[in-house]
Amino acid sequence: MNDNPKRYHHGDLRRALIDTALGMLEETDDWRFTLRELARRAGVSHTAAYKHFPDKAGLLAELALLGFERLRTVLLAARPRPPVRPREEFLAMSRAYVRFGADNSNLYRLMFSADARQSAHAQLKDRGAAALDVLVDLISAGQAAGWLRARDIRQQAGAGWSQLHGLTLLTIDGLLGPDTVGTDAVDASLEILLEGLQADSGGTAGGSASSVRERQP
Amino acid sequence: MNDNPKRYHHGDLRRALIDTALGMLEETDDWRFTLRELARRAGVSHTAAYKHFPDKAGLLAELALLGFERLRTVLLAARPRPPVRPREEFLAMSRAYVRFGADNSNLYRLMFSADARQSAHAQLKDRGAAALDVLVDLISAGQAAGWLRARDIRQQAGAGWSQLHGLTLLTIDGLLGPDTVGTDAVDASLEILLEGLQADSGGTAGGSASSVRERQP
DNA sequence: GCCCACAAGTTTCCCTTGTCAACATTCTTT
């Protein structure tokens, strides 16, 4: 259908633009790529994109939506298939979250940026909530199993999300280096988060044998 | 000295630019203000800023540095003067952190942005660490008093910082609405964080009488 | 089959912005 290199109509420019943009996203800081360069790479004139998106913010919003979708997918995929211990599931999902952010740093930042929101606030909130639901479900199950403290689920989800969000962004920014914040800051933080969420937070220091990370200087 | 409205030399243009920029920062999404507009407001030609900053990123970096300084000041000021219970100090400081971010959202985001870092990476990291030190001190004291679990302080600080950072950004983005994440998401998250940090995390649900927030549907 | 409206691209044009270079005006220093 589109094997012929020179056709007036591209065929599926919208998709092509989004794909190309996703590719360019990680090449430059902060989605600073230009619409013109994008068009250049897609092999179309620099205003062609306007037939598919109202403006640059519109394109960015589209990417952001896609980002939330992917995040949700990644989180769902991170749950071990034969359900194991909830603790492991929680950790697996959390690590997947942070890794997603680290691997798609600009996309992740874009997802929460004003630029994207400007053009699709409501939808972004919805998709964000959809991604968050994966976490909520996990917490919900954890509570039902008596593993997590019986507290308002949304509050626990909020705390978890905040922790993951912060962890992800600090990781992206390279601010969680061993000098600043100790080794394995991510796992350590997750451990601390868990201890705040769990029902049976054991005695004093470094209780459970299955601690994510046990390191005392 | 600068009462005369029309002087060739401004007197302290550098300061004036920074002040004006700080003012403009919150007027528009994501430090999108323009150098030219800034110059305009400062009553100066559109290239005058280049005598004081290498480029726009340089100016932004300066603002970011200032932001970290202010954050540190705010955090220090938030500690109750006659030291009260460490728990209260911790909460006071945390709330001050989030409030700082919410009240200076664009500045806060700028502080962690690639645009700012581009021009002063090392310094930014240092000032960030300086601000973080306030938190570290508090944790350190809390540990010494046996109030906090004896764990690697940097790890605890990392967890705390991540939580605060995430909380702040989600708050800024308006994603912590009651519908998504329950009421008083900030306080609830802080409570959960504390329970993860504390040494004596009481039995099951909602133990301590001094709980920040006790709400079960 | 023919025609026309519409969708999808293209060319041109305009305005704003960041930044550079050359020139002007003060301030400082000796």
Add this chain to the structure above:
DNA sequence: AAAGAATGTTGACAAGGGAAACTTGTGGGC
């Protein structure tokens, strides 16, 4: 007081986002 360094100003430029007007396929009704 005169040189020289600061600090400002004017003018020019390229690049980017976006609007308008024009062109070329496409697809449905007759």
